[in-house]
Amino acid sequence: MKNEIIKIGNHIHIKTTEYINLAHIFDCGQCFRWEQNQDNSYTGVAFGKVINVSVNENEIIIKNSSIEDVDNIWKKYLDLDKNYKEIQEKIIEHEPKIKEMVAFGRGIRLLNQDEWETTISFIISQNRSISLIKKSIELLSEQYGTYIEKFKGKDYYCFPTPSQLARASIEDIAKCKVGYRGKYIIEVAKTINKESEKLYEQSKKTDEEALAYLLSLHGVGPKVANCIKLFSMEKYDSFPIDVWIKRALEKYFKIKVDQSKKTEKRIKKMFPKHGGIAQQYIFYYAINNQK
DNA sequence: TTCCAGGTAGCCG
DNA sequence: CGGCTACATGGA
Helix, strand or coil, X not given: CCCCEEEECCEEEEECCCCCCXXXXXXXXXXXXXXXXXXXXXXXXXXXXXXXEEEECCXXXXXXXXXXXXXXXXXXXXXXXXXXHHHHHHHHHHCHHHHHHHHHCCCCCCCCCCHHHHHHHHHHHCCCCHHHHHHHHHHHHHHHXXXXXXXXXXXEECCCCHHHHHCCCHHHHHHHCCHHHHHHHHHHHHHHHHCHHHHHHHHHCCHHHHHHHHHCCCCCCHHHHHHHHHHHCCCCCCCCXXXXXXXXXXXXXXXXXXXXXXXXXXXXXXXXXXXHHHHHHHHXXXXXXXX
């Protein structure tokens, strides 16, 4: 996708030929720091910056930013160089049962998020609902993260760095309502603080190597590891299986899902190459069509 | 009150 | 390996 970026007044406009749906992008369970405004725009924090995003006709409008940041950060973050229309067609062609789900989630894009933030966010996510995950991450950022600025009347904080969280005490971090995951967060923060380059090397390594590294982190199992790979390492084969995906695969695709290698291979065969993106359509459909 | 949530570690056979 | 269970917390 070629995206023309122009500045009009204080706003940056990105021309796009694809259908973009911000609600589907920001509320599909891949990220936890974006909130919808009354005008349907979204405001959020990523990479230490606060921006406001809206969509109008064939363009994305970014407020509180600069041409440089849009070029260097947000274009990549919003995954604007990928052709989702083509990917959708390939996914449906290979597994027609997913057609309705892809139609439902049309406009989703997989954000390219920071590895560290994604790691901690999904450690927190285990065995909890999305609204509570968001609450804990907000509390963590307020309590430990660096202050950024006030935007439209609200104070915004960076996601805490590894060293900021490595200094946290178990009693203090409990105030962020992370429950038993507090010890995981602190231990992983200490690990990454000592060797942060190791985490950031994984996107260049093979799927298997990245998986093995992530599984070595305390509190990271196969599901969380696959979320980290998919949402922050551009490893689009990753297919995280949580309770929603398990139920949806069993209900709509009639396959029994367990932890075995056999099941993993079967799923990979159903959703090859862009499996992680297919997974996201299934997840988003599942959480919005529960019965 | 009980059940559940974008699960994992620890333990046991 | 596969099968159990404890784990914090708030919403339904």
